[in-house]
Amino acid sequence: MRLKRPTSTNLILNLLVGICALILAFPLVWIVMTSLKQQAEVMTWPPTFLFVPTLDNFRVLFDVAQAGATSYGTIKVDFLTPITNSVVIALGSVIISLLIGVPAGYVLARRDIPLKEDIAFFILGFRFAPVLLVVIPLFSVFQAIGLYDTYIGMIWVYQVVTLPMIVWLSRSYIEEIPKDIEEAAAMDGAKPVRVVLHIVLPLLKPGLIGASLLIFLLAWHNFALGLILSSTKAPVTVALLKLLNPGVQFYPVMAAGLVVTMVIPVILIVIGQRHLERGLTFGAVK
Amino acid sequence: MADVRLEGLSKAYGTIQVLRNIDLAIDHGEFVVFVGPSGSGKSTLLRMIGGLERISGGRLLIDNEVVNDVDAADRNLGMVFQSYALYPHMTVRENLAFPLRMAKLSKAEIDTRVAQTASLLQMDHLLDRKPRHLSGGQRQRVAIGRAIVREPKVFLFDEPLSNLDTELRVQMRVQISKLHKQLGNTMIYVTHDQIEAMTMADKIVVLKDGVIEQVGSPHDLYHNPASRFVAGFIGSPKMNFLGGKVEAAHESGMDVRLDAGAVVCVPVEPDKSLVGKPITLGIRPDDFSPSSAEKDIAIDLDLDLDLDFVEHFGSVTYVYGNAGKEAVVAKASKPDPLKGSGKVRLAASPADCHLFMTDGKALRRLHAPANWN
Ligand SMILES: Nc1ncnc2c1ncn2[C@@H]1O[C@H](COP(=O)(O)OP(=O)(O)OP(=O)(O)O)[C@@H](O)[C@H]1O
Numbered sequence: 282m283r284l285k286r287p288t289s290t291n292l293i294l295n296l297l298v299g300i301c302a303l304i305l306a307f308p309l310v311w312i313v314m315t316s317l318k319q320q321a322e323v324m325t326w327p328p329t330f331l332f333v334p335t336l337d338n339f340r341v342l343f344d345v346a347q348a349g350a351t352s353y354g355t356i357k358v359d360f361l362t363p364i365t366n367s368v369v370i371a372l373g374s375v376i377i378s379l380l381i382g383v384p385a386g387y388v389l390a391r392r393d394i395p396l397k398e399d400i401a402f403f404i405l406g407f408r409f410a411p412v413l414l415v416v417i418p419l420f421s422v423f424q425a426i427g428l429y430d431t432y433i434g435m436i437w438v439y440q441v442v443t444l445p446m447i448v449w450l451s452r453s454y455i456e457e458i459p460k461d462i463e464e465a466a467a468m469d470g471a472k473p474v475r476v477v478l479h480i481v482l483p484l485l486k487p488g489l490i491g492a493s494l495l496i497f498l499l500a501w502h503n504f505a506l507g508l509i510l511s512s513t514k515a516p517v518t519v520a521l522l523k524l525l526n527p528g529v530q531f532y533p534v535m536a537a538g539l540v541v542t543m544v545i546p547v548i549l550i551v552i553g554q555r556h557l558e559r560g561l562t563f564g565a566v567k
Numbered sequence: 568m569a570d571v572r573l574e575g576l577s578k579a580y581g582t583i584q585v586l587r588n589i590d591l592a593i594d595h596g597e598f599v600v601f602v603g604p605s606g607s608g609k610s611t612l613l614r615m616i617g618g619l620e621r622i623s624g625g626r627l628l629i630d631n632e633v634v635n636d637v638d639a640a641d642r643n644l645g646m647v648f649q650s651y652a653l654y655p656h657m658t659v660r661e662n663l664a665f666p667l668r669m670a671k672l673s674k675a676e677i678d679t680r681v682a683q684t685a686s687l688l689q690m691d692h693l694l695d696r697k698p699r700h701l702s703g704g705q706r707q708r709v710a711i712g713r714a715i716v717r718e719p720k721v722f723l724f725d726e727p728l729s730n731l732d733t734e735l736r737v738q739m740r741v742q743i744s745k746l747h748k749q750l751g752n753t754m755i756y757v758t759h760d761q762i763e764a765m766t767m768a769d770k771i772v773v774l775k776d777g778v779i780e781q782v783g784s785p786h787d788l789y790h791n792p793a794s795r796f797v798a799g800f801i802g803s804p805k806m807n808f809l810g811g812k813v814e815a816a817h818e819s820g821m822d823v824r825l826d827a828g829a830v831v832c833v834p835v836e837p838d839k840s841l842v843g844k845p846i847t848l849g850i851r852p853d854d855f856s857p858s859s860a861e862k863d864i865a866i867d868l869d870l871d872l873d874l875d876f877v878e879h880f881g882s883v884t885y886v887y888g889n890a891g892k893e894a895v896v897a898k899a900s901k902p903d904p905l906k907g908s909g910k911v912r913l914a915a916s917p918a919d920c921h922l923f924m925t926d927g928k929a930l931r932r933l934h935a936p937a938n939w940n
């Protein structure tokens with residue numbers, strides 16, 4: 282059944298949707314525009330919407346050879362290293378989280394262990410805890426045991442962000458697989474390992490791809506952990522902030538860095554969109 | 568093929584005892600049906616045999632080997648679940664091949680067996696479909712196919728037909744019975760539908776509250792129910808139960824005065840200690856007939872018939888009414904004689920009557936019909 286609305290109501294509703302879109306799109310458009318402008322153009326007020334776009338800012342980000350010579354001075358930026366760092370850390374975190382989190386999710390979904398709900402809630406609780414809660418105690422510990430500013434150390438602490446999500450999501454995905462199916466496989470002669478390999482994992486695959494994308498993004502956008510626990514291995518989010526030098530502020534270069542930082546997740550989202558939707562809505566629909 | 572023996576099997580979840588001291592012997596090629604009301608422990612017992620539920624006490628033997636601690640995967644049994652439990656990400660062909668792959672059969676062997684099973688169950692044309700593109704009945708057939716493809720020792724069925732509509736249920740019932748004849752395997756089948764039990768079983772096991780009430784052939788259970796519970800559970804419509812008092816016990820049986828009036832001499836093994844005690848007389852609706860003076864009928868009941876409660880099944884008609892304060896159902900061979908009358912006399916032969924003591928146990932009948940097997 283469809284409700285028939287007067288055209289005026291429709292108009293207002295559409296307008297509201299338009300305003301929402303505008304509010305959300307505004308910073309995005311602004312940043313993209315800034316990244317294509319020259320430093321001088323950025324500072325003008327009122328802002329110009331008509332300008333000759335330049336890719337110079339992007340060149341500066343990656344052009345280590347010319348040491349970032351621009352028309353308005355020289356800045357030394359090495360943006361490739363933080364991007365590599367971010368990729369290694371985020372990807373590593375996802376892989377480690379999958380390896381640990383999915384089995385943990387399985388146990389929480391299927392086995393009767395004492396205090397199951399409490400354990401599950403404690404793990405999820407980390408999602409709501411401020412990251413600094415772990416960062417500050419870890420800072421001195423990491424320096425003492427030589428994990429400060431290493432990939433291993435970073436991937437380790439990033440588990441605070443990624444692991445609870447994977448445990449929680451994979452638990453709910455596994456709960457959606459009827460237990461009968463696993464039991465049927467056992468009756469069909471499959472030992473537990475083969476049940477997991479042939480039945481559980483294939484059924485989990487779409488959900489896990491979505492969940493992996495989701496936690497990759499969480500890791501990618503994390504800022505506090507990298508800021509405190511790394512320097513040369515700092516992720517891209519930290520590197521972006523460093524572009525805000527005291528003194529000169531290279532807004533267009535920073536905007537270009539932001540665009541690059543955003544583009545990578547956007548590409549991932551586009552590739553994995555189908556799965557991501559499933560990852561987000563999995564537990565919601567029966 | 569295999570025989571299965573349960574020796575004092577029990578199951579407890581924590582402190583809750585759900586099965587107690589189950590003794591049962593199942594022979595080669597037997598079709599055994601577990602029946603009982605919801606929560607009586609049928610599924611739990613079946614799952615213990617299958618290896619899906621840990622055994623809390625007693626011994627389970629398959630082919631004279633204790634298998635209490637053998638993994639489900641190693642018991643070589645086939646099981647059909649109520650939910651079918653097909654592998655949703657696999658085609659029908661892959662579903663059927665799965666048990667064979669787990670048994671590490673060769674590719675050629677797998678193909679032959681899958682093809683054989685598919686044609687046995689008439690589903691050759693479905694092999695390349697995924698389960699979600701099948702109807703309920705087709706899924707059911709795939710589930711059965713997957714259980715039999717490996718030619719396991721014993722088949723276990725847990726209410727396999729309860730998700731099907733009535734017509735399909737009857738069809739599948741016949742198919743499973745045929746399959747049993749063709750394959751000759753031992754089958755253990757759980758249902759709460761006494762008609763399925765009666766029509767399919769060689770041996771029925773009636774469970775109630777985690778204990779076996781009675782084990783026997785369908786004929787046995789119908790004609791010699793060991794308790795009031797079994798008598799009421801087997802047969803449809805349910806057996807009538809009429810209250811009464813024992814007046815005398817003598818060689819040919821016991822005289823019972825019914826609360827509804829009549830005095831009946833029921834041919835059961837007499838027990839003098841029951842004289843003067845209350846007793847329940849059971850009689851099946853089908854054993855009633857309209858009263859006629861000529862016939863030698865020793866029990867006459869006046870039924871106040873409420874004609875709103877007449878059930879026509881086409882071939883038979885059941886009338887519902889009251890004898891004294893007790894509800895009675897009776898078969899009426901023809902609906903005509905009852906038409907319009909508020910009162911009807913029904914008669915039955917005392918030989919068709921059962922007597923149950925206050926604890927629910929039945930007294931042995933002296934002239935129960937001979938077994939038809
Ligand atoms: N995991 C469990 N924990 C505690 N009690 C359980 C558990 N599983 C089953 N039970 C109890 O065991 C008893 C038997 O259950 P079971 O499923 O075997 O009954 P059933 O005869 O198959 O019934 P139905 O006809 O409804 O399927 C029930 O009282 C049930 O509540």
Ligand SMILES: [Mg+2]
Binds near residue numbers: 609610611
């Ligand atoms: Mg059950």
